Amino acid sequence: MSISLKVNGELQILDTGMNINELLANLNIPIDTVVVERNRKILPKDFFEQVILEDEDELEIIRFVGGG
DSSP states (O other): OEEEEEETTEEEEEETTOBHHHHHHHTTOOGGGEEEEETTEEEOGGGTTTOBOOTTOEEEEEEOOOOO
């Protein structure tokens, strides 16, 4: 079974039971370089493994970029 959700405004179809850490790994995004907002609430990194994505979730993944 699968779920649909929006990630940074783009529709994604994922397997059920996936958590935030697994999503970031699938997207090749290092966990320590992002802030994740789920349904307009910022998630602490400590909860990434515990939060199971649900159908119609809306995520914003904000990446930190170094520069100078």
